[in-house]
Amino acid sequence: MKNNVVHQFSTFIEDWVPKEASIAIAGGDKYISYLPGRHDIQINQGQPIPSGSITERVYNQKRKVESLVDKSVFGIPYYGVGYPLEDNDSGFKGALTVILPPEYSFQKPTTLSFVVGRMDEIWIPISIEQIIYIESHQKKTLIYTEDGCYQSKYPLKTLEQQLPDTFIRIHRSFIVNISFIKQFSRDISSNLEVTLKDGEGTKLTISQSYVQRVRRILGF
Known part of the structure; x- marks a missing residue:
């Protein structure tokens, strides 16, 4: 192999x-x-x-x-x-x-319809459809929406098991809502990256470990 x-x-x-x-x-x-x-x-x-x-x-x-x-x-x-x-x-x-x-x-966990996130000292239910992407950063799980960034108490792999098929893991640190993907392209180092429809054109690199899986699931 x-x-x-x-x-x-x-x-x-x-x-x-x-x-x-x-x-x-x-x-x-x-x-x-x-x-x-x-x-x-x-x-x-x-x-x-x-x-x-x-x-x-x-x-x-x-x-x-x-x-x-x-x-x-x-x-x-x-x-x-x-x-x-x-x-x-x-x-x-x-x-x-x-x-x-x-x-x-x-024993499989049920699919999430919302996630509770914290912004400052306020906890807010976030509809799954509102989530643009989720990031694991310095032992924190960050949920990005058009309204801002929230912190979840759950690690990325726990959320991944309960998210619907409209989300895809592209990196050890990133899970992306497919509905918010604008395009795929190559960066200056020829790494595959995704551009998001989040108002800022956020670009996230797809790690080599996930490239084949992403291509297979999305069919390109």
Whole structure:
């Protein structure tokens, strides 16, 4: 596997994968790597991808897939979250699947419709649609809207798990509301960046770890 795929894998692990999870990485028609966690469904390296698995669904749908899978597939039920993986340099195409206990499907946080933010000593409910982007800066979580900047008590990764699909992670420090994206372009160092429709034309760099994911989700 090339570095781009390894970076994507590391990003998922660092951001949110719990200790009970097992990790399966597929390439082509078989699994090429498996890291067992507390919930181990005992996949072997080189094992063919079975019908009905999360990996197969990711291949077919070419997008993130998450679902409960019964014991008919691996003999052990699991809740899986799968992601397409691509490395344009090597031509590698595969999938990463996070394998969790079945009960995880009932523990997932509900999607947020608003976030409470603090400005000075006042706490204000902020509708999700009003948020332009969210930043992690010096151990603070900052929420930017057209009305100003607010501070949230929750870390970025906690908010990310509860935000709707209209938000996308572009950097370890930034989550952006897709509705407020004006354009994508290259900076003077050829890094991909996003310009926001926030009245100031704020530009945020998309880190290399997230470039492929952003391109895949937004289709460019």
